[in-house]
Amino acid sequence: MSENTSKKENIYLQLFIEFFTLGLFTFGGGYAMIGLLEERMTRRGWLDSDEILDCIAVTQTLPGVIAVNMSLYVGYRLKGIKGALVSVFGMVLPSFVIIILIAMFMENFGDNRYIQGALKGIRIATLGLILSAAVKLAGKTFDKVKGSKADSAFSILLFCVSFLLISFMGVDAVWVILGGMILGIFYSLIKARRAEG
């Protein structure tokens, strides 16, 4: 019984630490957090590649701060309401403390050329991280559908259309995700009907 309790405390502490770390080391939020999230969640064994994609899609589609939504989603997925509370507290705390210190003591700190240089280095690291996450998640997603040619063509087509619409046509990601949802439902219905004969 006591072992059970200590294990429970442990996971809440882990959630807090994990999201505190994400809050402390992500510069820019949203897209910038994807690479870090993928690496940390996979390393902990908390989410597999499908679940990471589901997390990103759901948190992007809902209103609110995307990074905050991500922490709530993972916290809830692992440990319900309490897990969500602990995770979001960890996510918000570094921002809260750092911003208040800056507002009190050093408002023009951003003009410092060493900080500018460090931020440029971190942006490059962030690019490397999201690149690695994109390759991993794409590999896993397209691998899984290798079984059927139609499934794999459907996935790759949706991937290409989504990339082009968001990146080059400036379409809001929310609409593209909702579109994918509708197409996915139709595709599955047609597939089920075909399978029935």
Place this chain on the structure above:
Amino acid sequence: MIYIKLFLTFLKIGFVGFGGGMAILPLIYQGVSKFVPLTQADFADLFGISQATPGPIAINAATFVGFKAAGVGGSLCATLGVVIPSFLLVTLASSLLKKHRENPLVEGAFVGIRPITVGMIAAGVIYIASGALFSADISGMTGVSEILGAMDPLALVLALISGVLVYTKKLGAIQLIIGMGVLGAIIFS
């Protein structure tokens, strides 16, 4: 009362703010300028500081505006306000998903959503790259040679090395960020 005003303003932003940080900053600007006496320079600071400090941009901005308006209590009200809608909506959506996970329609929806999300992350690569590899604004450029000419080749090489190190698990994400921060402060300053 300023605390309640801050809380309600950010509560509204939390419910209607789609698209994350950069999309929410203008909402914050509109929302608080009615009752918080902030100067143009304060708003310039708001944009600069929110992006140059760690953490979600909109949380940084909420904390900053709240502090300017009413000190630490103001920060607390603004941050709570913007987080509460997320808390309600994400937990509601998650519990519904959990309940209907086995439903064939829900399963079908995710069959469509996953490749779309991979496409969105690929678009995220382009978005992050445009900030990390270029010193000039490339949105107005059309020619391929013009865009390539504006690119910093050292940054590209470092980004590729970073990606390979993380992909092959030679380096953890946090070590990479700290390392590149230190390296950047030395070579880009």
